[in-house]
Amino acid sequence: MSHPYDAIVIGAGHNGLTCACYLARAGLKVLVLEQYHTVGGMTITEEETLPGFWSDLHASGYQLANLSPVPHELGLLDRYELIEPEIPFSHAFPEGDIISVHRDIERTVGDIARYSRKDAETWRALMNRFLAQKDAITASMFSPPPSFPAAAADFAASSAGMEAYRFSMQSVRSWANQTLEAETTKTLFGSFTTFLGASPDDAGGAELGWLFASVLQNAGNNLVKGGMNRVTLALAEHLQAHGGEIRTNVRVEKILGDAKRATAVRLTSGEEIPVGQLVVSNVDPGHLVLDLLGAGMVGQQIVRKMEQYERGDSVFVMFVALDSPINYKAGSAARQSAHVHLTEPSLDFFARVYLQCRGGALPSAPMIVSWNDSAIDQSRAPAGKALMKFVVLSVPYVITGDATGRVPGRTWDE
The missing domain is CATH 3.50.50.60 (FAD/NAD(P)-binding domain)
Structure with a gap:
């Protein structure tokens, strides 16, 4: 038939x-x-706010796609244009301090050195570690995962394998306290982990944070022109x-x-x-x-x-059409970044967010990620105007309360 x-x-x-x-x-x-x-x-990509503002x-971000063979195999890169910001990402703090991850690793190291010379050299070593493993990491991302017995055997075959297994299970708090000295640098990695849905104390968060930070440093945080x-x-x-x-x-x-x-x-x-x-x-x-x-x-x-499946943490997004570009307290580096993480300089900040969120409460002070849409891609907003997106992390999928006691609503429609 x-x-x-x-x-x-x-x-x-x-x-x-x-x-x-x-x-x-x-x-x-x-x-x-x-x-x-x-x-x-x-x-x-749609005109979510006003005509001419494309959100x-x-x-x-076009991040892991930079490592994927798919755009090349399907000839997609001839069909759209990538914008490559020199600053893929920044982390800004309430008092105006900022750490930026630049495409130029020397500039990234210089930024981190303002808070800790030791952490700056640690970043360089971590990037060298990523570059040495990049081909293997990329291959594993686009291949069927090994069986559990095969993966366990690989880990157990050497002391280096056992150390790799430990790292794969380590929380970002454990790893950051072991590896870094400045709270600002620890927070930088903690925010990467939170961005991917893990608290500072979740198993596996350290490897997630390291991988994501390394990808942005190495391959960039590109935006697709037009959306x-x-x-x-x-x-x-x-x-x-x-x-x-x-x-x-x-x-x-x-x-x-x-x-x-x-x-x-x-x-x-x-x-x-x-x-x-x-x-x-x-x-x-x-x-x-x-x-x-x-x-x-x-x-x-x-x-x-x-x-019986337990849903994980969720996110809340705001799209904002502006009469003019905003000025960050942290200065021009924040405005030139593809996106900016906005938090207090503390891993405890993220832990508090997740404690409240996983209890069903809207966090009292969540992490905010601001995307500088029109600052990086002028085609996304009318001339002289500005477009931004704010992603609030993390929030409960089902709301049972509000950590501040000020929000009475218990559904996302209220």
């Missing part, structure tokens, strides 16, 4: 479209289904050039089939679309398991585990 499509991809975010592109390049007839009016998912609604949706539009063009199809404004209601394979998808309109080989999901795993698949396809045990 012939089918109109070999593969159906649910969700036209950048991951779903990337998968669809590779399937189409392999010769499969691919259909991508998207409930929104345009492709993009987490990489959507990235979710993802903003992140240029990336997904490029992916969509590549897919269509290889025979793939995209339908927007359609919502998948159910994946049809049995425990062995999917045979079709049913839309909320009632239309059923048969598929020959596979259905790929680029949607929330809870929605996938509980709504699209159900116990009949994946079994009651998996459904029960998904029902």
Whole structure:
């Protein structure tokens, strides 16, 4: 029996479209289904505030993509322009102090040396460590993960392996107190870890902070001119050039089939679309398991585990259209940075945020990340105006209280 499509991809975010592109390049007839009016998912750019002010609604920085083979293999870099700020990132403190990570490591080292010469040389050593491991790290990012027994055997094979295992499990507080001396430098790494969703005392936070800081120092924190949706539009063009199809404004209601394979998808309109080989999901795993698949396809045990799944911390975002660019208390380096972390100079600051957040309370003083959208990319706002995005980290997914006692609302709609 012939089918109109070999593969159906649910969700036209950048991951779903990337998968669809590779399937189409392999010769499969691919259909991508998207409930929104345009492709993009987490990489959507829209006029969220006022006409002419183009905000990235979710993802903003082009960071790990700098290490990915995908843009090169799919020829995407000819379809959009990257802006490469000389200062990928800064951390600004309440009294006006600032540490900036520059593309030039000597300038980064100079910034850190104002607070600790020892920490400045430690940063240089950490970057050399990253550069020595960069090829292996990059390869591991874009390869299937090893089995647990294989990974454990590699760690146990040498003393260096055991030290690597310790580092992979170490909290950023433990590692920072062991490695650094200035509170400002410790906070710098703590903010990287918080940015990735880990508190100073969570296992594995040290390695996360080191990797993210190293990537920004080495590969930059680029912005896509015009907005992140240029990336997904490029992916969509590549897919269509290889025979793939995209339908927007359609919502998948159910994946049809049995425990062995999917045979079709049913839309909320009632239309059923048969598929020959596979259905790929680029949607929330809870929605996938509980709504699209159900116990009949994946079994009651998996459904029960998904029902018990604990959601992690969330973020709150504000988009701000301004009459003119802002002036940071920390000076011009903050304004020239792709984004700026704004916190007190203390790991205890992050610990307090997570203690309050994970108890369900809106934090009394959360970490704020400011994105200098139009300062870096003038095409994002009308001439003479400014556009910024403020990301508030971390906040509870389900609100049970407010740490200050001033906010009565208990849902994000209030």
